[in-house]
Amino acid sequence: xxxxxxxxxxxxxxxxxxxxxxxxxxxxxxxxxxxxxxxxxxxxxxxxxxxxxxxxxxxxxxxxxxxxxxxxxxxxxxxxxxxxxxxxxxxxxxxxxxxxxxxxxxxxxxxxxxxxxxxxxxxxxxxxxxxxxxxxxxxxxxxxxxxxxxxxxxxxxxxxxxxxxxxxxxxxxxxxxxxxxxxxxxxxxxxxxxxxxxxxxxxxxxxxxxxxxxxxxxxxxxxxxxxxxxxxxx
Amino acid sequence: xxxxxxxxxxxxxxxxxxxxxxxxxxxxxxxxxxxxxxxxxxxxxxxxxxxxxxxxxxxxxxxxxxxxxxxxxxxxxxxxxxxxxxxxxxxxxxxxxxxxxxxxxxxxxxxxxxxxxxxxxxxxxxxxxxxxxxxxxxxxxxxxxxxxxxxxxxxxxxxxxxxxxxxxxxxxxxxxxxxxxxxxxxxxxxxxxxxxxxxxxxxxxxxxxxxxxxxxxxxxxxxxxxxxxxxxxx
DNA sequence: TAGTGGTCTAGACCACCCG
DNA sequence: GGGTGGTCTAGACCACTAT
Numbered sequence: 212x213x214x215x216x217x218x219x220x221x222x223x224x225x226x227x228x229x230x231x232x233x234x235x236x237x238x239x240x241x242x243x244x245x246x247x248x249x250x251x252x253x254x255x256x257x258x259x260x261x262x263x264x265x266x267x268x269x270x271x272x273x274x275x276x277x278x279x280x281x282x283x284x285x286x287x288x289x290x291x292x293x294x295x296x297x298x299x300x301x302x303x304x305x306x307x308x309x310x311x312x313x314x315x316x317x318x319x320x321x322x323x324x325x326x327x328x329x330x331x332x333x334x335x336x337x338x339x340x341x342x343x344x345x346x347x348x349x350x351x352x353x354x355x356x357x358x359x360x361x362x363x364x365x366x367x368x369x370x371x372x373x374x375x376x377x378x379x380x381x382x383x384x385x386x387x388x389x390x391x392x393x394x395x396x397x398x399x400x401x402x403x404x405x406x407x408x409x410x411x412x413x414x415x416x417x418x419x420x421x422x423x424x425x426x427x428x429x430x431x432x433x434x435x436x437x438x439x440x441x442x443x444x445x
Numbered sequence: 446x447x448x449x450x451x452x453x454x455x456x457x458x459x460x461x462x463x464x465x466x467x468x469x470x471x472x473x474x475x476x477x478x479x480x481x482x483x484x485x486x487x488x489x490x491x492x493x494x495x496x497x498x499x500x501x502x503x504x505x506x507x508x509x510x511x512x513x514x515x516x517x518x519x520x521x522x523x524x525x526x527x528x529x530x531x532x533x534x535x536x537x538x539x540x541x542x543x544x545x546x547x548x549x550x551x552x553x554x555x556x557x558x559x560x561x562x563x564x565x566x567x568x569x570x571x572x573x574x575x576x577x578x579x580x581x582x583x584x585x586x587x588x589x590x591x592x593x594x595x596x597x598x599x600x601x602x603x604x605x606x607x608x609x610x611x612x613x614x615x616x617x618x619x620x621x622x623x624x625x626x627x628x629x630x631x632x633x634x635x636x637x638x639x640x641x642x643x644x645x646x647x648x649x650x651x652x653x654x655x656x657x658x659x660x661x662x663x664x665x666x667x668x669x670x671x672x673x674x675x676x677x678x679x
Numbered sequence: 680t681a682g683t684g685g686t687c688t689a690g691a692c693c694a695c696c697c698g
Numbered sequence: 699g700g701g702t703g704g705t706c707t708a709g710a711c712c713a714c715t716a717t
Contacts (some may be wrong), residue, residue, distance in 0.1 A: 220688090220706080245683060246683075246684065247683085258708085261684075261686090262705090262706095275714075277682085277714040277715090278681080278683045278713095278716050279684090279716065280684080281683090285615055365660050384471065385466060385472060391677050393649065393674070393675040395629035395647035396647055401463045413630055413631050414629055415628060415629040437629075438628075439628070439629075440626045440627070442624070442626040443624075448680075448712060454686075490688050492688070493687060493688080496687095498703090499704090508700080509703065510695085511695040511701085511703045511704075512696045513697065513698090513702075514701090515702090589706055628711080
């Protein structure tokens, strides 16, 4: 049964390994042959086999340990990942037209809850921005954002009338850490007004906090219009 | 300024590149030196530099094109990913105790909406399971699941009294595709009863559909207790 | 301690695609 | 057309860890 293959590339090897896992040739929790053996089988080198198996491990299908070998995981789903979308990309991906609208913009001292959440000194100046994102002119997302002026002073000269703070920040901040969370919240009067939904309606809400080298840059709450569905295929 | 470095490993190179992006040495949209040049600078080989840059590209920080070179992306966040948790892992990760409880289990013909959703023939037999997951004995998640008996016949002999269908499926199905989506729904009488929440309360809801080589295996709705927050750090 | 994966080197050929 | 990244080879040494 041990045949020589014409397969050479790490992609081919990945595919063969995947097929064998799917067909039960290598069942969950079983141990694969060593890289050296597989290299011989595929008429390839260990380097190439290594890359194939390493990528499959990164993707969550295999677990690799020195000496113990390469084991088939029983639940690839455990490591499944979601892509966090950008509003504009997301709207355009559906083929709908995208429109941005500024609702409110003002400079003020950080409210206490924000200062606490972002570890700011109490009276630090922040820019508050409230804006809407529409898909085919229907409400898609209400964005409520706070930006720390001390970290991004240039923000005070931006009016955000024609485009949102997100795209501006993205081009301004070289690299950031991100804290992202999702909840279901009850729509209040303000949210309902902008999303054109009944008060009390459940609304999928994302909270985003962005950091630049340890300093808090911005806090945003994104309220999705009712019926919105965040989807992924793996 | 062009100094020889002692750095050798691809990890070291990754870190230096990240630092230069953060410090603006290589700003957004700029082009990095070629792999050959970087290999010379780091006293390394092109293979090693290639691995470092390739991984950074996979992680969403760089974009690479033949001839065009390697470009710094302005928004690493666009590609940010989220790990989909498993109930039991998630509960235990918080340090809380995990408890499972079966609520209902019966075999029946697939309801129309399910047949439509999963592309089943109308009268196909399915196993219906309703169960609860508790964290420190407080309601954590209500799971409502349908399993296609034809695809997984062994399921008909399982009683799911001591452990949930998810862990059972995971060990039975070698490899699967997954469709996962999140919504905010309004708690109805049934959900409220199990999650111990007022009727009408917003509930974060995950819908999961699992496929095995094109055949639908299972459909699950997971209702999280109010206040639940799905979080990620990047 | 022996076996397995982790990584690096030095070199090569190729595919792509910008100018 | 030529420069850049994509990938493979053949070999080496090392790090970890199950037994």
